[in-house]
Amino acid sequence: MYFLTKDLYFPPVEEASFEGVLAVGGDLSVERLLLAYRNGIFPWFNEDEPILWWAPPERMVVVPALYKVPKSIRNLINRNLFQVTFNQNFKEVITNCREIERPGQEGTWISDDIIASYTQLHELGFARSVEVWQNGELVGGLYGVDLGHVFCGESMFSKVSNASKIAFVALIKELKERNYKLLDCQLHNDYLEQLGAFEISRDTFMKVLKYVD
Template identity: 85%
Template sequence: MYFLTKELYFPPVEEASYEGILAVGGDLSVERLLLAYRNGIFPWFNEDEPILWWSPPERMVVVPQLYKVSKSIRNLLNRKLFDVTFNQDFEAVIRQCQQIERQGQEGTWITEAIIESYTQLHKMGLAKSVEVWQNGDLVGGLYGVDLGHVFCGESMFSKVSNASKIAFVALVQHLKEHNYKLLDCQLHNDYLEQLGAFEISRDTFIKVLKS
């Protein structure tokens, strides 16, 4: 495991541990975050831990051009229960992702430093959000880092049933329309798998990222 200094540098992703931890420390500056994402690396750590940088051996992704919306979600969309917007309230979305209670999870990795850095990325046009509204209230959404051909999803939230699913599908459809190659979902979880994400190798992911 590599311990970062103030130098703007990451070791090769192949040096990551079996679990995917590549480096510890450094900072959350915009420059370091962009260097990380452009090389298949992302930060993920608990509030009371040093910054951990990850590049897991398997990457959870969606290929927008191949994505098929499930029948149940199509039915939801047809019922028009929600309104969807893009980049209308990034700060509210990241705050809700920070504050939402998640089953089996204590605390949050979305620290004030994370919020500050990603909000700065948003102001630069490099971090984006999807908002889901119901009767004028923000009830779901997600945010991530936009690399132009790969969108790196960071977190999502849902205050009412199915709101995050609507955000996810709206994002995939948007990426498909704009010819993105991948939606990066980072690490496997059952919810993402239910939504249609699947794992590819780190090598394959990096090749797409660098293409």
Template identity: 80%
Template sequence: MHFLTKDLYFPPVDEASYEGILAVGGDLSTDRLLLAYRNGIFPWFNPDEPILWWSPPERMVVAPQLYKVSKSIRNLLNQKKFDITFNQSFEEVIRNCQQIVRKDQDGTWITDDIIDSYTKLHEMGFAQSVEVWQNGELVGGLYGVDLGHVFCGESMFSKVSNASKIAFVTLVQYLKDNNYKLLDCQIHNDHLEKLGAFEISRETFIKVLKS
């Protein structure tokens, strides 16, 4: 495992541990974050831990060009219960992702420093959000880092049933319409698998990222 200094540097991703931890330390500057994402690396750590940088051996992704919206979600979209916007309330989305209570999860990895750094990325045009509204209230959404051909999803939240699914499917459709190659979902979980994500090797992911 590599220990980072103030130098803007990451080791090769194939030097990550079996679990996928590549490096420890450094900072959350926008330059370091962009260098990380462009090389298939992301930060993920608990508030009481040093910054951990990950590049797992298997990557959870969605291929927008192959994605099929489920009948149930299509019916939800057709009911027009929700209003959907892009990049209208980025900071409100990321703060909701920080504060939402999640099943089987104690606390959050989205620290105030994470919020500050990703909000700066948003102001620079690199971090994007999808907002889902109901009766004028923000009830769901997601955010991530946009690399132009790969969108790196970070977190999503839902205050009412299906709101985060609507945000997710709306993002995938946007990525499909704009010829993105992948939606990066980082690490496997059952919810993402049910939404249509699947795992590919780190090597395959990096090839797409660098293409």
């Protein structure tokens, strides 16, 4: 494992541990975060831990051009139960992602420092949000880092049933229209798999990440 100094540097992703941990330490400056994401690396750690930087051997992704919306979600969309916006309330979305209770998960990795850093990324145009509304209330959403051809999803939340699914599908539709190559969902979980995400190797992910039209 590589221990970061103040220098803006990350080792090659191939040096990550079997679990995917590449480096520890450093900071959450905009410059370091952008360097990380542009090189297939992301931070993930608990509030009481040092910053851990990950480059897992398998990457959970969606290919927008190939994505088929599940029938159950198409039916939800057709019922017009929700309204979707983009980049209208980033701070509230990331705050809800921190505060929402998740089964089997104690605490959150979305600290005050994370919120401050990603909000700054948003203000500079590198982080974006999707908001899902119902009767004028924010009931779901997601946020992530936008690299221009790959969108790196960070977290989502849902206060009512299916709201995060609506945000997820709305994002993919937007990415498809803008010819994005991948939606990066980072690590495998069953919920993402149910929504249609799948794993690819780190090598394949890096080839797509580094390729720009």
